[in-house]
Amino acid sequence: MNAAEPVxxxxxxxxxxxxGAADLITPRARLAVEQAEVVAGYRTYLDLIAHLVRPxxxxxxxxxxxxxxxxxRALALADEGKRVALICGGDPGIxxxxxxxxxxAKENGSTCGIEIIPxxxxxxxxAAVLGAPLMHDFAAVSLSDLMTPWPLIEKRLHAAAxxxxxxxxxxxxxxxxxxxxxxxxxxxxxxxxxxxxxGIVTGVGRPHESVRLSTLARMLDEEIGMQSTVIIGNSATFxxxxxxxxxxxxxxxxxxxxxxxx
Amino acid sequence: MNAAEPVxxxxxxxxxxxxGAADLITPRARLAVEQAEVVAGYRTYLDLIAHLVRPxxxxxxxxxxxxxxxxxRALALADEGKRVALICGGDPGIxxxxxxxxxxAKENGSTCGIEIIPxxxxxxxxAAVLGAPLMHDFAAVSLSDLMTPWPLIEKRLHAAAxxxxxxxxxxxxxxxxxxxxxxxxxxxxxxxxxxxxxGIVTGVGRPHESVRLSTLARMLDEEIGMQSTVIIGNSATFxxxxxxxxxxxxxxxxxxxxxxxx
Numbered sequence: 001m002n003a004a005e006p007v008x009x010x011x012x013x014x015x016x017x018x019x020g021a022a023d024l025i026t027p028r029a030r031l032a033v034e035q036a037e038v039v040a041g042y043r044t045y046l047d048l049i050a051h052l053v054r055p056x057x058x059x060x061x062x063x064x065x066x067x068x069x070x071x072x073r074a075l076a077l078a079d080e081g082k083r084v085a086l087i088c089g090g091d092p093g094i095x096x097x098x099x100x101x102x103x104x105a106k107e108n109g110s111t112c113g114i115e116i117i118p119x120x121x122x123x124x125x126x127a128a129v130l131g132a133p134l135m136h137d138f139a140a141v142s143l144s145d146l147m148t149p150w151p152l153i154e155k156r157l158h159a160a161a162x163x164x165x166x167x168x169x170x171x172x173x174x175x176x177x178x179x180x181x182x183x184x185x186x187x188x189x190x191x192x193x194x195x196x197x198x199g200i201v202t203g204v205g206r207p208h209e210s211v212r213l214s215t216l217a218r219m220l221d222e223e224i225g226m227q228s229t230v231i232i233g234n235s236a237t238f239x240x241x242x243x244x245x246x247x248x249x250x251x252x253x254x255x256x257x258x259x260x261x262x
Numbered sequence: 263m264n265a266a267e268p269v270x271x272x273x274x275x276x277x278x279x280x281x282g283a284a285d286l287i288t289p290r291a292r293l294a295v296e297q298a299e300v301v302a303g304y305r306t307y308l309d310l311i312a313h314l315v316r317p318x319x320x321x322x323x324x325x326x327x328x329x330x331x332x333x334x335r336a337l338a339l340a341d342e343g344k345r346v347a348l349i350c351g352g353d354p355g356i357x358x359x360x361x362x363x364x365x366x367a368k369e370n371g372s373t374c375g376i377e378i379i380p381x382x383x384x385x386x387x388x389a390a391v392l393g394a395p396l397m398h399d400f401a402a403v404s405l406s407d408l409m410t411p412w413p414l415i416e417k418r419l420h421a422a423a424x425x426x427x428x429x430x431x432x433x434x435x436x437x438x439x440x441x442x443x444x445x446x447x448x449x450x451x452x453x454x455x456x457x458x459x460x461g462i463v464t465g466v467g468r469p470h471e472s473v474r475l476s477t478l479a480r481m482l483d484e485e486i487g488m489q490s491t492v493i494i495g496n497s498a499t500f501x502x503x504x505x506x507x508x509x510x511x512x513x514x515x516x517x518x519x520x521x522x523x524x
Contacts, residue, residue, distance in 0.1 A: 025289070
């Protein structure tokens with residue numbers, strides 16, 4: 001680069017597009033896609049926003065499990081001065097690519113701007129279709145032991161179960177991993193009654209969405225896969241008309257029957 | 263009601279409008295507001311969507327702490343056949359009104375439809391402005407002991423800290439409650455080093471938004487109030503250019519320097 005040329009500063013927007021439904025993409029995410037010169041992401045997520053991409057935009061589509069390469073290429077383009085939108089399903093800040101982008105930026109000494117645009121995460125979307133399971137303290141635990149030692153995952157499941165957190169299980173099962181959800185259920189049953197409501201949501205926000213209300217004891221009867229999220233209630237969670245509801249504590253404190261009217 | 267008249271079925275949409283920025287309101291939330299005959303909510307949240315409300319819509323504005331009354335009136339109107347949008351800040355499913363609506367619907371034998379429309383919660387929005395703190399397992403704990411016994415809150419803090427969860431503290435402090443965040447810090451310091459990154463975000467998404475990156479030891483030097491959310495990292499969380507980043511584990515597993523390029 002000629003010394004007289006001003007350095008062009010690029011921007012990497014890490015964009016959460018939510019669970020897949022077009023009407024759960026925020027205007028901020030949409031604008032970031034529209035303003036990008038390059039749109040990068042995992043193929044499945046790019047398909048979900050195909051209607052937002054214009055012919056003159058460059059598209060970098062990659063296969064699953066290519067996260068490092070995907071983030072590295074997006075960062076490199078932004079470091080060259082491009083406006084890049086890196087598309088994530090859900091919220092890039094929850095078990096997604098925001099962290100990897102910063103890790104790589106640190107390693108590479110990236111100079112581009114980085115903006116994280118939050119999205120509706122699986123936990124937000126799944127809670128909504130299940131009713132109101134996350135009304136009280138909750139813990140999110142990924143059952144994938146690809147990058148986390150299994151004993152640490154077990155420790156977290158025990159800790160969260162013993163302290164009566166509502167529990168959101170990410171990555172409960174995949175083609176190659178099927179024992180983790182069985183073990184998670186065993187651990188939960190050491191701390192909670194079998195009738196504890198448990199919700200299984202698969203493909204939330206997509207046309208094939210499936211929502212099942214079950215119990216801790218019976219939840220493995222339901223189909224659970226790579227696109228599933230499982231939410232297990234706390235000791236106060238109840239089922240009501242096909243929904244699972246964790247009370248916040250209003251009833252205990254005020255008595256719902258004689259709440260003061262304003 | 264005349265027996266010959268068809269029963270009109272109302273709908274209560276419990277609508278998450280996100281943290282306050284107009285461009286983080288999803289199209290689904292916006293449409294629910296536009297289609298409502300009655301828009302109900304806490305005054306501050308109604309102000310944030312004033313631009314969406316039309317003159318012909320009824321507005322039920324209520325003061326803070328009137329949650330039970332607000333939900334009850336919204337349900338009653340929906341039971342009469344109205345389309346009602348009950349507005350919540352953030353995500354109605356996370357420490358907000360979705361649960362109370364179902365509790366009251368159960369108590370009253372409500373017949374209206376209930377739809378929960380998820381929104382960008384404080385935890386999503388705060389994580390985004392702080393960088394990438396929620397890349398690994400995390401626990402959300404409310405420090406409000408108005409409706410939860412303090413010993414249970416302490417138990418959850420100990421459990422989550424000991425199992426190395428990233429921790430999101432909701433309701434860290436208010437005008438009348440100032441000791442809880444001090445005690446929470448003490449508990450965390452029993453399990454984590456003082457240098458652990460801690461982020462304090464106040465008024466996220468609003469014009470007065472404040473984002474502070476601190477450490478577990480020094481976090482109480484920052485202003486913390488009713489509109490604050492505090493995120494405390496796990497043992498691997500690091501600070502980088504004013505952001506806090508929790509690694510997912512790619513570096514340990516693959517070595518970022520020699521990732522395979524596709």
